[in-house]
Amino acid sequence: MLDPEDLRCGLAVLGTVGSGKTYFVMNLIDKLLRRKQLPMLIFESKGEFAGLAKSLPPEIAKNILIICPGSKFAPLKINLFDPGDMDAEDYARRLYGLIDETLHSLFRIDGDLSLQMSRVLSEVLPQVIKEERYRNFDALGRLLGDYAESKRQTAPFVDSTILALDARLGVFRQGILGSVFNVNKSNISLDDLLKKVIIIDFSYLLSQGGTKEDMQVIMNLIMLHVFQAGLRRINVEELKHLVVVDDARFLVPEIFRRRSSGDTTIVEDMITIERGKGQGLVLICQDPAISKVVLANCNTRVVFRIAFKSPEEEEYIGLGLNIADTQKSHLVAQPRREAIMKLAEYPYPFRIRTLN
Secondary structure (H helix, E strand, C coil), rough: CCCCCHHCCCCCEEECCCHHHHHHHHHHHHHCCCCCCCCCEECCCCCHHHHHHHCCCHHHCCCEECCCCCCCCCCCCCCCCCCCCCCCHHHHHHHHHHHHHHHHHHHHHHHHHCHHHHHHHHHHHHHHHHHHHCHHHHHHHHHHHHHHHHCCCCCCCCCHHHHHHHHHHHHCCCHHHHHHHHHCCCCHHHHHHHHHHEEECCCHHHCCCCCHHHHHHHHHHHHHHHHHHCCCCCCCCCCEEEEECCCHHCCCCCCCCCCCCCCCCCHHHHHHHHHHCCCEEEEEECCCCCCCHHHHCCEEECCCCCCCCCHHHHHHHHHHHHHHHHHHHHHHHHHCCCCEEECCCCCCCCEECCCC
């Protein structure tokens, strides 16, 4: 059993499909909840973690909330423009970055905001967020119209710019993302995120044609609120909250557009800044194709059977586990549910096996 404090320094669990990594983490969570009833937020896409509610005692299971974005039976509703407890200006800046990155992920070059669209959105978005009466897409449309009216004399192409911007923002108003974000009131509170066990299960969303980009934007917005709330905690020396991400490639991909050397993702900030605030993080992935900043800061690593895509990947994992070149071939041939573990405070890796 890992010490809960190991999770405060980040845990990365890597392995191919069927190698046992998800089972290992589910077993870890089961024991954590039975011992400490720790509040946590779990993102998954296969519906496996939802089964925890059936295996735990009723007094623990009653605190588990399972949400299936895109569904009617367990829907997720988040007002995109509600800053919660965050500063409105800071939230507007973060939200602008999330929208820009989402459009790029969905549409690549054709979806990128032009300089004119970026200027309009960055000027109007803070107005939408600062006043509660404006925190909806209808009000955003009206404010964009007012902006066009005020700039028409000095910017002759402002109308076409706003039409193009409005068309791109349509992805947040319609379809799967619209069912989550085009609402006046959120159905999940910050208090829920920080005090309960919440499982965000994306399996229904994917079965209805949702994409990994849909998952990414929903996860990142939720993580933004969790991160900001964590910053307000006093410095503590114990685990207070845990975030678990199954298939972390969707949340912290290796390919991320950095506009400057200081540009970071929410999860990169969380693992480098909030370990002193009692925030824990568990990442599960098939290969190391996630942010190297995050992976390098996960001080505890567990590697099940893995298929290397390149010599660079093999070298990177070998260094992270502190194993010799002659031992790397063992990682590819490990039996199911066997892994190599490396703890931060112990210099040598060792073998583990998860039991039934």
